[in-house]
Amino acid sequence: MRVHQVLPWLGGGEPISSQALAIHEVLTSWGVESRLYAYNMDDFGRRFAAYDGEYRKVMHDGSDDVLLYHYALYCENYGLFRETGHRKALVYHNITPPDFYRDYHFGSFFLCRLGRDHLREFADCDLALADSEYNRRELVQMGFAPERSDVLPIQPPLEYLEADEDPALARWLGDGKTNLLCVGRVVPNKKIEDAIRLFACYHHGVNAHSRLVVAGFMLKSYYAALAALVKSLGLEGSVHFLGRVSDAQLAACYRGCRYYISTSEHEGFSTPLLESFHFGLVVLAYDAGAVPETMGGSGILFTEKDYPLLAELLDRLERDSLLRERVIAAQRERLADFSRESFARHLERVLARLLAAPGEVEG
Amino acid sequence: MILVNGRELDEHGLRARVKLRREHLLYTPELLELLDRDLLAVMRESRDQGFASLHGLRRALDEEDEEKDRRREEGSRWRRLVSATRREQEEAEAKSGEPARPPAVLEPPLGAGGEAPPPQPEAKEEKKDEKRPPLRRMIAHVVTMRVVQGVGEGYFQQLKQFNIFATRELEILQRLLRSGNRGPYPGRDRRGGVWLSPRPAWSAEAARYAAGLCGTGAVVVGIPGHALVEALWEKGLLALAVDDHARAVAEAQSRFCPARYHPRPLELLEAARVGGADLLVVPFPECMEGPRLEELLRWAGRNLGAGGRVLLGRGGGEARRFPYEDGFVRFWPAAYLRGLLEREGFAVEEREEAGTALLLGEKGAEG
Structure with missing residues (x-):
């Protein structure tokens, strides 16, 4: 048996690619033949994958092979999933509700809408996998059979962050200021404006000796709006958008910051939360999407965006090292649930389910 | 509600401190007002209109890119769907203002013999091109470059900070040399009374x-x-x-x-x-x-x-x-x-x- 994985995109530092590569690694370590295909890829991806057209050549070979199709956005290669003769599992990473993009980027708005519209077409798969229980429930709501759905959590790729940190950035962040961090794509559903508002209360009302660092790819029309907010709030020089950063720079950000802020209103999983757990940042996250599930009862979760109150909480954390240590310890404990061993056990279970399912294998 | 490690936090103490800060005007009315204001409204009302222009131009450029892609991949089925859906959405929104429904062309599903979308009207494309003369496109590109520079600003800030650190370390080294009397240093007698951070506080x-x-x-x-x-x-x-x-x-x-x-x-x-x-x-x-x-x-x-x-x-x-x-x-x-x-x-x-x-x-x- 071989396991084929088809993705829309395979590239470095991207959670879906990391998930596919984690599966690939575990399968290879078991001695199972694993193949990766992508609609498009960067140089990093080319080291592991072939273009998805290659899969078409083998998908009707009458073997007992398995296809795992990763879905997070509409992609033309979804036809492979529909037409394959192999047993097939959808790996659903969630699609951002398109309305978040309405005022900022039509292309993303459209792709998200198309992606969600097409999701129902996958309901006849042998097994629907989601990377969180939240995503699995969403699939069931969309018409997937609950008994043919399961959860395969993401294994956060933390090794690449163990690299040497960027010295210039580390030095800049190590000047004694209280650093707050947001990591991830700067896109509307992440609600970076709310993180800026929280920071405004903290900076103007509680501790001016502080800065907010935002690291990640930026949607420029959204960035323009955020920049206007930063200026209106008088925070120029205190809020820093780093744009896309290298692994070394990201490592410096995690090591140089004390608090991770997530104000996102739609998350299918959220890998940066686990990365923050790993680096010992205290995580303050808004209760939305799969965030509470990812945090698993550790860290700080808030249900209301009461910015002055949260700013005061940050101040308390600054002054109360015992509380801070308790939070960090609980976060580290939670991180153990996402170990490689745990991931391998999950993968073994879902593959067993997939192979036991009455599939439509040709032959 | 705030949960710390899964347990509800007693917020009374925090709320009392928030109240005190409000009373002491640490949170100005302008700041509190901005906390509730819609992001796009803030941008439109910003004193610096460059942000709103940038937002508009960026969107125009995105749409232009979409249009180019569409032409490049005219044979691509899903691109045709993009055009058809967009057109239907625009028409539906223009008519009723209600959210547009997915177009009929998406039913039955792709790959199952759906109808071909109607051709794109030529007149509309010409109008679009008229809307974006070369000068405007050039300006848009210049503005985009400025954004890229803005993004790079973070890096320059780091560089500047590094220079400051290097200068400070040099100063400290010089001071050590002077205090240790490790050799003649020009001007050593005149350089007393120089501040180092933090600045002196008034009594x-x-x-x-x-x-x-x-x-x-x-x-x-x-x-x-x-x-x-x-x-x-x-x-x-x-x-x-x-x-x-x-x-x-x-x-x-x-x-x-x-x-x-x-x-x-x-x-x-x-x-x-x-x-x-x-x-x-x-x-x-x-x-x-x-x-x-x-x-x-x-x-x-x-x-x-x-x-x-x-x-x-x-x-x-x-x-x-x-x-x-x-x-x-x-x-x-x-x-x-x-x-x-x-x-x-x-x-x-x-x-x-x-x-x-x-x-x-x-x-x-x-x-």
Whole structure:
């Protein structure tokens, strides 16, 4: 048996690619033949994958092979999933509700809408996998059979962050200021404006000796709006958008910051939360999407965006090292649930389910 | 509700502190209003209209890219669907204003023999091109480049910080060399009294003296420790305390004093429209560049009425330093400061209060 994985995109530092590569690694370590295909890829991806057209050549070979199709956005290669003769599992990473993009980027708005519209077409798969229980429930709501759905959590790729940190950035962040961090794509559903508002209360009302660092790819029309907010709030020089950063720079950000802020209103999983757990940042996250599930009862979760109150909480954390240590310890404990061993056990279970399912294998 | 490690946090203490900060005006009404304002509305109402223009241009460029892609991949089925869906959405929204439904062309599913979408009307494309003449497109690209520069700004800030650190380390090394008498060092006898961060704080006596000069309201530009801000706040005379030195502001904030941080204090002073103040305190004029200092004293000349006072701190060092950072300062000669004050109509006298050298300017009735 071989396991084929088809993705829309395979590239470095991207959670879906990391998930596919984690599966690939575990399968290879078991001695199972694993193949990766992508609609498009960067140089990093080319080291592991072939273009998805290659899969078409083998998908009707009458073997007992398995296809795992990763879905997070509409992609033309979804036809492979529909037409394959192999047993097939959808790996659903969630699609951002398109309305978040309405005022900022039509292309993303459209792709998200198309992606969600097409999701129902996958309901006849042998097994629907989601990377969180939240995503699995969403699939069931969309018409997937609950008994043919399961959860395969993401294994956060933390090794690449163990690299040497960027010295210039580390030095800049190590000047004694209280650093707050947001990591991830700067896109509307992440609600970076709310993180800026929280920071405004903290900076103007509680501790001016502080800065907010935002690291990640930026949607420029959204960035323009955020920049206007930063200026209106008088925070120029205190809020820093780093744009896309290298692994070394990201490592410096995690090591140089004390608090991770997530104000996102739609998350299918959220890998940066686990990365923050790993680096010992205290995580303050808004209760939305799969965030509470990812945090698993550790860290700080808030249900209301009461910015002055949260700013005061940050101040308390600054002054109360015992509380801070308790939070960090609980976060580290939670991180153990996402170990490689745990991931391998999950993968073994879902593959067993997939192979036991009455599939439509040709032959 | 706030959950800490899964357990609900007792918020009473935090709420009490929030209330206190509100009462002490640490959260200004403008700030509180901005917390609830829609992001796009903030952008449209921003004093800097560049952001709104950028947002619009960026969207136009995105749409243009979409259009190019569409032409390039005309044979691609899903691209045709993009056009059809967009057109249907625009038509539906124009008609009813209600959210558009997915087009019929998506049913039955792709790959199952759906109908071909109607061709794109040519007239519409021409109109689109008319909307975007080459000059506008060029401007849009220039603006985009500026955004890219803005993104790179973070890197330059790092570089600047690195230079500051390198300079500071060099200074410390020089000081060590001098103090250890490890060899002759030119000018070693003259270089005493140079500040290193943090800046020296005013004593309680000096702060009381300054607060005593104020009758209706004081503006403090540069915070010399918490004593002055606290003394003015307790008397209800603090109109505005602003500094570009974050640590000084944070210290005042920790005592619930309404100090403000701003990278360009003068800009905040103009924006805040402080009225009714009769005292301007500038404890560290040496932390300001000459033109900024002149601008600030010009503001004082305009806004402080008859009997209004300006109190300038005077450092004890020499004007031989590089003004790289807070603490690395260029001391302004007393004659220069005196000249600036006199030019704005202040009568000047030199004073020393509790070990702090000061320059007091007082505006006469004719000023």
